[in-house]
Amino acid sequence: xxxxxxxxxxxxxxxxxxxxxxxxxxxxxxxxxxxxxxxxxxxxxxxxxxxxxxxxxxxxxxxxxxxxxxxxxxxxxxxxxxxxxxxxxxxxxxxxxxxxxxxxxxxxxxxxxxxxxxxxxxxxxxxxxxxxxxxxxxxxxxxxxxxxxxxxxxxxxxxxxxxxxxxxxxxxxxxxxxxxxxxxxxxxxxxxxxxxxxxxxxxxxxxxxxxxxxxxxxxxxxxxxxxxxxxxxxxxxxxxxxxxxxxxxxxxxxxxxxxxxxxxxxxxxxxxxxx
Amino acid sequence: xxxxxxxxxxxxxxxxxxxxxxxxxxxxxxxxxxxxxxxxxxxxxxxxxxxxxxxxxxxxxxxxxxxxxxxxxxxxxxxxxxxxxxxxxxxxxxxxxxxxxxxxxxxxxxxxxxxxxxxxxxxxxxxxxxxxxxxxxxxxxxxxxxxxxxxxxxxxxxxxxxxxxxxxxxxxxxxxxxxxxxxxxxxxxxxxxxxxxxxxxxxxxxxxxxxxxxxxxxxxxxxxxxxxxxxxxxxxxxxxxxxxxxxxxxxxxxxxxxxxxxxxxxxxxxxxxxxxxxxxxxxxxxxxxxxxxxx
Numbered sequence: 001x002x003x004x005x006x007x008x009x010x011x012x013x014x015x016x017x018x019x020x021x022x023x024x025x026x027x028x029x030x031x032x033x034x035x036x037x038x039x040x041x042x043x044x045x046x047x048x049x050x051x052x053x054x055x056x057x058x059x060x061x062x063x064x065x066x067x068x069x070x071x072x073x074x075x076x077x078x079x080x081x082x083x084x085x086x087x088x089x090x091x092x093x094x095x096x097x098x099x100x101x102x103x104x105x106x107x108x109x110x111x112x113x114x115x116x117x118x119x120x121x122x123x124x125x126x127x128x129x130x131x132x133x134x135x136x137x138x139x140x141x142x143x144x145x146x147x148x149x150x151x152x153x154x155x156x157x158x159x160x161x162x163x164x165x166x167x168x169x170x171x172x173x174x175x176x177x178x179x180x181x182x183x184x185x186x187x188x189x190x191x192x193x194x195x196x197x198x199x200x201x202x203x204x205x206x207x208x209x210x211x212x213x214x215x216x217x218x219x220x221x222x223x224x225x226x227x228x229x230x231x232x233x234x235x236x237x238x239x240x241x242x243x244x245x246x247x248x249x250x251x252x253x254x255x256x257x258x259x260x261x262x263x264x265x266x267x268x269x270x271x272x273x274x275x
Numbered sequence: 276x277x278x279x280x281x282x283x284x285x286x287x288x289x290x291x292x293x294x295x296x297x298x299x300x301x302x303x304x305x306x307x308x309x310x311x312x313x314x315x316x317x318x319x320x321x322x323x324x325x326x327x328x329x330x331x332x333x334x335x336x337x338x339x340x341x342x343x344x345x346x347x348x349x350x351x352x353x354x355x356x357x358x359x360x361x362x363x364x365x366x367x368x369x370x371x372x373x374x375x376x377x378x379x380x381x382x383x384x385x386x387x388x389x390x391x392x393x394x395x396x397x398x399x400x401x402x403x404x405x406x407x408x409x410x411x412x413x414x415x416x417x418x419x420x421x422x423x424x425x426x427x428x429x430x431x432x433x434x435x436x437x438x439x440x441x442x443x444x445x446x447x448x449x450x451x452x453x454x455x456x457x458x459x460x461x462x463x464x465x466x467x468x469x470x471x472x473x474x475x476x477x478x479x480x481x482x483x484x485x486x487x488x489x490x491x492x493x494x495x496x497x498x499x500x501x502x503x504x505x506x507x508x509x510x511x512x513x514x515x516x517x518x519x520x521x522x523x524x525x526x527x528x529x530x531x532x533x534x535x536x537x538x539x540x541x542x543x544x545x546x547x548x549x550x551x552x553x554x555x556x557x558x559x560x561x562x563x564x565x566x567x568x569x570x
Binding site: 050191199217244 | 498
């Protein structure tokens with residue numbers, strides 16, 4: 001693979017949190033404490049950690065959805081924090097996001113065709129006929145049909161909604177996609193379908209993924225590299241195989257130990273299935 | 276308390292339970308489901324969304340939506356005080372005396388199942404006052420004991436739910452449900468919304484409580500990893516029917532039904548030895564892709 005497509009250097013982000021009995025006090029929470037990560041082009045980097053570890057803040061800061069206190073985010077060598085206004089909006093076409101909750105992230109009053117096509121409209125890409133063709137092609141690619149364009153989000157199951165969310169992100173042909181826990185709200189049986197779809201699309205469209213998750217079973221299958229975060233700090237980073245086989249930091253070891261079904265059952269059962 | 280319990284009968288016996296929507300009586304949401312739960316044991320009901328696992332659990336509690344109807348079946352509960360009774364035949368008053376006392380339930384979302392304007396101490400104490408008539412210092416001591424048991428500092432007794440983390444809220448739910456030392460605990464995906472490390476802690480806690488209080492547990496999940504950690508017996512449901520049932524070792528170690536095999540195969544393994552597999556419905560007959568499981 002070639003070089004790094006997205007690089008974050010020494011990111012710092014602090015929040016003021018209300019404290020004290022009536023909430024008049026204020027304490028400083030370091031959501032990102034000198035975080036540096038880099039995403040190699042065409043690969044998947046997983047950001048792993050528990051609630052409150054700062055992984056979602058990292059995602060939002062990378063996409064310039066939240067201002068940073070300090071640090072720089074380089075996309076293809078350009079510092080995103082120095083780009084403003086129309087130039088930043090144009091740049092966003094290359095940086096898309098797939099959200100965690102497929103029930104909350106789709107506007108219930110918009111038809112699927114409008115949801116997926118909105119990005120094309122905003123960026124003024126092609127004539128309206130061309131836009132429609134791209135929307136149809138994208139919906140078909142993620143396993144939906146042309147007729148689904150006329151439907152509303154509530155007519156779909158959780159897995160199908162996540163396919164709509166993926167279509168919305170990818171129809172703009174981005175370079176980098178940030179996936180914020182894209183399968184954590186889905187049944188285990190549906191998770192594999194969505195993960196395989198993401199993998200196929202990565203190959204076809206030469207995408208680079210930043211994959212945020214707390215589920216180490218899922219990460220093992222989708223990521224090339226891992227960054228483990230705890231309390232706003234990167235505690236460990238490296239290739240998937242190394243981290244799973246030789247976790248150095250105690251926090252990583254605890255996360256690995258907490259994977260359900262590790263000790264019993266699973267091993268025998270998979271043998272039985274393949275037999 | 277042991278007086279009337281018939282020790283030869285299981286704690287809970289669900290027998291040929293069927294549920295249909297009132298408006299569409301031909302559509303069987305739950306079709307002839309039977310299983311048993313023994314005291315001190317955990318029975319896991321496993322299935323995807325829409326398999327009927329939550330409806331089965333709700334009907335045990337008599338909490339089925341009014342738009343649904345039980346068309347057949349019995350839910351025989353071996354009550355320590357009143358002997359074996361069919362819960363379906365009981366009136367609301369009798370069911371209220373059982374709910375929260377002999378049978379308790381933990382719901383999936385700890386964020387939405389707690390009342391945001393009441394302190395956690397009050398919410399834990401509610402069933403103690405209602406069912407056991409506890410008041411004053413005796414009540415306070417019992418609430419403190421329960422908080423202690425589920426690992427929440429007793430100083431948090433006057434906290435409101437929004438002041439707690441997701442894992443702590445689920446612990447409060449557990450404290451509420453075990454307050455009256457129920458014989459049967461129903462847990463509907465109690466760890467789905469939680470971080471893995473917190474999930475592991477909650478599963479361990481439930482397992483310990485089960486042993487300590489000799490509780491029977493009906494545990495609903497879609498995750499075979501969780502099943503491997505907590506189950507004694509496993510029931511696999513598909514489109515309203517049980518396709519396979521047995522001990523944990525039987526079902527996980529030597530699954531017989533193609534659906535069980537397919538569901539097991541799509542759980543991603545942490546070692547990364549097996550490739551990801553989407554759920555496989557190839558075993559369903561081609562002309563009946565929407566068929567029930569009774570094939």
